Amino acid sequence: MPTKTGSYIAGDGEFTRDQRYIATRVTADGRDGFPVEPGRYRLVVSRACPWANRAIIVRRLLGLEDVLSMGVAGPTHDARSWTFDLDPGGRDPVLGMERLQEAYFRRFPGYERGITVPAIVEESTGRVVTNDYAQMTIDLSLEWTAFHRQGAPVLYPPDARAEIDEVNAVVFADVNNGVYRCGFAGSQAAYEDAYGRLFARLDWLSARLEGRRYLVGDTITEADVRLFTTLARFDAVYHGHFKCNREKLSEMPVLWAYARDLxxxxxxxxxxxxxxxxxxxxxxxxxINPTGIVPAGPDLAGWLTPHGREALGGRPFGDGTPPGPPSAAETVPAGHTPLGDAR
Structure with a gap:
């Protein structure tokens, strides 16, 4: 998610996302100059951001915590950048930076595009390597295999990649980015077009998931990760803040059960x-929200209610196993989640 201040609303009607990202990749063979190495890189995220949340989930499912460290920026930012205001002294303890912007400028002085999360930063130089969030999670699955935990799931299986890519493409266009096209629309026509596409796709997803537990195959894949992070934010943000208000997620039975299952x-x-x-x-x-007032709701307790999706079969981790609990340093504070003592 980029940093920006002022108006988020598209002045010409339709919101168009800038998708020009740093295309450098961290690969097993190091063909871009950045080989996979334990302890060499830091994944910088904000837990607020759905694109960053994908990387957090994949890193944890694959068990890469000990080889790829993680820095967490605060939930808000200004025009200059995401800041490390959650850390003592307001500096990332590994990178020594106050702002993620510093990592971008160290590699690209005067970088003019968005300072986005997630970003992979080289620890020794403090230089950003990549912020290409879509490729990033695929590479965590395919390029970091030597360091996956025992029992790690296969999130991008070879025999299902074409179908995963097809599902991801339409979900991105109409749902992941679709909620932003609603929220940042600069005209009634642009909003109504985005709104129609969003809920048509959610209806399509409901029909697809009514008789199957996961989006592609019988295990969790990259496709489920990408849809989940939007669904998790739907009632808390998108329904009201972005005017995606035909229904709440909690009023869409299939998608609500699917989201709770995940x-x-x-x-x-x-x-x-x-x-x-x-x-x-x-x-x-x-x-969009001039007062900056943060809603007290919705009640999160529903996320822990039974979902009944086990009846559809499926094996969440395939032949693998669930990841262990997060470390104390990476545990979401109890007041920020309905999990509480359930963890």
Missing amino acids: FQTPGFGDTTDFDHIKRHYYEVHRD
Whole structure:
């Protein structure tokens, strides 16, 4: 998610996302100059951001915590950058930086595009390597295999990649980015077009998931990770703040059960911080929410209710196993999640 202040609303009607990212990749063979190495890189995220939340989930499911460290920026930012205000002294303890912007400028002085999370930063030089969030999670699955935990799931299986890519493409266009096209629309026509596409796709997803537990195959894949992070923010933010209000997620029976199933799966709910999510959207988007008041609701208890999706079969981790609990340093504060003592 980029940094920006002032107006988020598209002045010409339709919101168009800038998708020009740093295309450098961290690969097993190091062909871009950045080989996979334990302890060499730091994944910088904000728990508020759905794109960063994907990387957090995949890193945890694959068990990469000990080889790829993680820095967590605060939920809000200003025009210059995400800041490390959650850390003592307001500096990332590994990178020594106050702002993620510093890592971008160390590699690209005067970098003019968005200072976005997630970003992978080289620890020794403090230089950003990549912020290409879509490729990043695929590479964590395919390029970091030598360091996956025993029992790690296969999130991007070879025989299902074409179908995963197809599902991801339409979900991104109409849902992941679709909620932003609603919220940042600059005209009634642009909003109504985005709204129609969003709910048509959610209906399509409901029909697809009515008789199957996961989006592609019978295990959790990259496709489920990408949809989950939008669904997790739907009632808390998108329904009201972005005017995606035909129904709440909790009023869509199939998608609500599907989202709860994933939330209650290790790696999903225990990486989701509703406090950071709400603070980011409602405090930063002042042209949409001028007062900056953060809603007290919704009640999160419903995320822990039985979902009944086990009856559809499926094996969440395939032949693998669930990840262990997050470390104390990476545990979402109890007040920011309905999990509480359930973890």
